[in-house]
Amino acid sequence: MTLTERQEYLEGGFTELSCARCDALVRVRKSSLQQTSVQWTTQAAGRCPRKLNALVPTCPDLRDSIERAVKLGTLGVA
Ligand SMILES: [Zn+2]
Structure with a gap:
């Protein structure tokens, strides 16, 4: 986990x-x-x-960050 991948679970399942x-x-x-x-x-x-x-719903770099967070398990699939 890095500092840029903040794990703040918010209402509605948003991270x-x-x-x-x-x-x-x-x-x-x-x-x-x-x-x-x-x-x-x-x-x-x-x-x-x-x-x-x-x-473009998201920038390519953010997309990479999202995919990495999913792989690391810091972003759960609800
Ligand atoms: Zn960006």
């Missing part, structure tokens, strides 16, 4: 997780291996240079 590259802090919930919900705050969206538009 706070930050992008390993841009450090944008978002809330993530996985309802299945294929289904990932990401809640961006305006602060996080302004921070991440790779979140280009609304069609």
Whole structure:
């Protein structure tokens, strides 16, 4: 576990997780291996240079961070 993978389990099954590259802090919930919900705050969206538009739900680096967190078990699949 690294400092960027903060384990704060929030209401609704969302977990706070930050992008390993841009450090944008978002809330993530996985309802299945294929289904990932990401809640961006305006602060996080302004921070991440790779979140280009609304069609891209998350930046590629954040996606990697999410996948790693799932592998490590810090992000549970609910
Ligand atoms: Zn990012």
